[in-house]
Amino acid sequence: MEKIESLKGKTVAIVGMGRSWHDYNLAKSHGIHFDEVWAINSVASVIFHDRVFMMDPPSRFLDSDDAGGQTDTMRKLLQEHDKPIYSCITDERCPTVVEYPIRELVRDTHCYYLNNTVAYAIAFAYWNEIANLKMFGIDFSYKGNLHFAEAGRGCCEFWLDKCMHKDIQVEVANSSALLDSNEDAQDKLYGYHRLKDPMVVVLDEEKKLKVLKKSEYESSINRPERTPIMVDRNDPNVLGEPKKW
Known part of the structure; x- marks a missing residue:
């Protein structure tokens, strides 16, 4: 497979099944622009999209129930879908499943750290030289007494770092x-988050990262002064209820 020239310089949203996929719905409803939307697995049955990434072999869904709740949705999607579905292997029962360009990608990126489907999607964006990558529903970890997590976050963050180094x-x-x-x-800078006046990272006027104390940042914000408006019958500036209607 050759690179897709039409993707170069484009804005792409990758949408997974994590809780933050609701942020995609908010972004979309508020007019945020995406040149393409790439769905991870069964998210493709819910949102409009341009490509699907499903790195399991189609037989996992068609010939077994190993995928649990995703099984029925993916069976229907695989056999009836009209958009490209990237997988590790094609299947004659699935007309739009295409083989992921693993040979070309590993050759060109000199990297084969790919341990989950989302990482393959990010790597595909990196390989095709898009300009802007927006991630929704790619969470892997949720706060509680301890972070409840699933495998794959480190690999995704590795590929996102590669993307950032590629501008x-x-x-x-x-x-x-x-x-x-x-x-x-x-709370982002470990250690400094324990100080009474923690350090924060902001963008300066030249769009470069700058580290400063939280108090310094807050004092630099120009907040317009506002005269309080009281909605109260005891406020002397309020005329009160009319005596006649």
Whole structure:
């Protein structure tokens, strides 16, 4: 498979099945633009999209119930879908399943750290030189007394780092744990988060990262002064109830 020239320089959203996929719905309903949307597995049955990434062999869904709740949805999708579905192998029962370009990608990227489906989608974006990658529903970890997590987060963050070093703009849903996106600004730098005046990272006027104390950042914000408006019958500036209607 050759690179897809039409993807170069484009904005792509990858949408997975994690809780933060709801942020995609909010972004879409508020007019955020995506040139393409790539769905992970059965998310393809819910949202409009351009490509699907499903790195398990189709037989896992067609010939077994190993995928649990996704099984019925994926069976229907695999046999009736009209968009490309990238997988590790084709199947004559699935007309739009195409083989992922694993040979070309490993050759060109000099990397084969790919331990989950989302990582393959990110690597595909990296290989095709897109300009902006937006991640939704790619969480892997949820806060509690301890982080409840599933495998794969490290691999995805590795490929996102490669994207950033290639000057691909990476954005992650605010509610996602990926890249610690759901952590408060004062909690992102370990150690410094324990100080009374923690360090925070901001963008300066030249769009470069800058580290400063939280108090310094807050004092630099120009907040317009506002005159309080009281909605109260005892406020002397309020005329009160009319005596006649």
